[in-house]
Amino acid sequence: MSQQLKKFKQQQVRISNKRLKSDYPKELVIVAEGDSWFDYTLKKDVIDYLIKKGYAIDKYAKAGDTLENMIYGTEYRSRRDTVWHSGSLSLQRTLNSIRKHKPKIVLFSGGGNDIVGSEILGYLNHKFSNSTELINKDIFQARLKEMKRAIEFFIKSARSTAVNCNILMDGYDYAKVNGKGYSFIFRNIKGPWLLPSFGMKGITDKQDQEAIIKYFVDEFNEMLLELDAAYEHFHHIDLRGKFPNDSQWDNEIHLKNSGYREIANIYHEKIKKIQNQDPIKTFRQHLIV
Structure with missing residues (x-):
């Protein structure tokens, strides 16, 4: 991590903590749980940009975390x-x-590591196993039901703890099977996650790989849409197709700074719609910077 980035992230934490300890407007207070899209060590993430906008965020996100552990x-x-x-x-x-x-x-980001992490191998049939499909849909759909139950449990738990809270959750965009890992100064720290898994299963055709990722992400988002319809205060944010180019991605499953800044803007627009106001503008005189 560069000194400039380290200083920026430390500054966001200090500012947010200062806001949380003050009598900050509730409309600007957020609790966030999630994975690396909310806690990306080597880049600015969604939470960093939301704090920069003026929100006070108590963050419990941890890179690499799974739904099972979070819940x-x-x-x-x-x-x-x-x-x-x-x-x-x-x-x-x-x-x-x-x-x-x-x-x-309340912001919640989870499920990515459950799908494209080490568990992805369990959802794939070997290319040369004479299976009619490359995806073991029975196993994936069973896992998707478990994930849905976990997210439902989170929704109910959050709402019973604070009856007026709204839970916002996105379903990611289509990950890129490009063999790029989590690296710093030309040194790979973690990953890649997708290309090696496809290689182990003999799935080497690019179109097959992309079709599989599309199926996983679409099914996950459809499940979130079902929850959106079932729970009035749960809001699914659809990011599919927002970042179509490899150049927008830092590696297979993480975006570059500009992508997370755009997602922060999308969350902000959704918050404005939920609150029927722009809380940053409404409480401008109360902002702590």
Whole structure:
């Protein structure tokens, strides 16, 4: 991370914490849980840009996090032949923040690592296995149902903790199978996630790869649309097709700064619609910078 970027991110955290500790307008207070699209260490992310706009954000996002860990918890302790589950630590931290701040807006970003992370191999049939399809749709659809239950649990938990909050969640855009990983100063730190998985399954045709990613992302977004229709205070944000060019992506599953800035603007527009006002302009005199 460059010193300039490090300074920027530290400044956003300081400003946001200062706002959270003040009598900041509730319309500008946000609690955010999620993955690397809200916590991208080597680039400016969605949360950074929303704070820059004027929001106060209590962030619990963690790069690489999964839905299962965010909602149910995956930490455990063991001794000899006995194991203890540590509980839903991540969810409880988020709910405690919602209980404390009583925000009107809760942001949630999750599911990407559950689909295009290491689990993607389980959704693919080997090219040479004589299967009629490259996607094991039974396994993927079963996993999608589990993810839907987890997100529903989050919606209900957040709403029961702060009855007036609205939950906003996007379904990502179509990831790029380009073999690029998470790198810094020409050194690969993590990934790539997609191209090696396709290679292991013998799926080398570019059109096949793109069709598979499209199916995964479309099905995930359709599931979120079902939740949007079922829960009045859950709002799906559709980003599909917003970033079609490889040049807009930092690697296979992360955007460049400009992409996250655009997504922050999209979230801001949705917040304006929900609140029936532009909270940044309405409470301009209360902004802490």
